[in-house]
Amino acid sequence: MVLPGPSSTQLGRSIASCLNVELVNVELRTFSDGESKIRINADLSEKKCIIVQSTFPPVDSNYLQTLMMVSYCKSSGAAEVIPVIPYMGYARQDRSFLDGEVVTMSLIAKLFDCFGIKDLVTIDIHSLKALSYFQSNIVNLTSIPLLARYALNNLELKNAVVVSPDQGGSDRVKLFADIIKSPSLCMRKVRDRNTGQIAIYDDLDLDVAGSDIIILDDMISSGGTIMKAIEILKKNKSGRIIVMCVHALSDESALDKLRKTGIFDLISTNSIPRSCSKIDLSDEISEKLSTILAK
Incomplete structure (x- = not known):
């Protein structure tokens, strides 16, 4: 199953089409105070769930929504959860440049590792050092x-x-x-x-x-x-x-x-839906996902 997150709806749909697998609707509700609520009305038990969600601005909201989807898939008994994060936010914060700075990329990696994520796909991550913080298999495709x-x-x-x-x-x-x-x-x-x-x-x-x-x-x-x-x-x-x-x-x-x-x-x-987004990543991402799913 492919679950297109709120930030990557069209790309997620394209990936589901390329893989010829079931598309799961992800509903987002945003409250007046900025809080998000995610609803996934589908039976995910024993399914391999591919979550497609780019973490561009608002970066924090898109990351938290990604983790909400990962959490729901895991708690619903999914056999496997594979996040696809075309743009990996916080990859520029891969080290402490000045005293007192938080290495945020390390924190992000720990959050995914907490859910036991085995495979994660991203595109042209800004820093290869950022990959070193993950315990999972991170596939960094280049476009x-x-x-x-x-x-x-x-x-x-x-x-x-x-x-x-x-x-x-x-x-x-x-x-x-x-x-x-x-x-x-x-x-x-x-x-x-x-x-x-x-x-x-x-x-x-x-x-x-x-x-x-x-x-x-x-x-x-x-x-x-x-x-x-x-x-x-x-x-x-x-x-x-x-x-x-x-x-x-x-x-x-x-x-x-x-x-x-x-x-x-x-x-x-x-990777981010903009007026200049003329190059589609869905074929390349789907090809790599096919390899991961076949393991």
């Missing part, structure tokens, strides 16, 4: 080949260069660039740990004049880093600029601000 094939088939690229807005995305842009057979570069970003202020160095290691640019990142949050990168690339006389990411965390108003910078296109996966 980068999907994004690259979309670019090849739909964007009519000219002398393309794949750009990461920071050094942390080097492996990501290299994989993407290898697939579309283009060069890549990483911009140099620094962040003040106390204030959160971001700066990107203007000098680039590659001449991008006249080249189509694909700015690739795992997530767009406020959009500030991407807008700084766009400004620098335009100063270097780049051609069209296409922004691609796995997880579009930004709300629609922030995405519109990004579009107003004059970019050619803005593209993400449907």
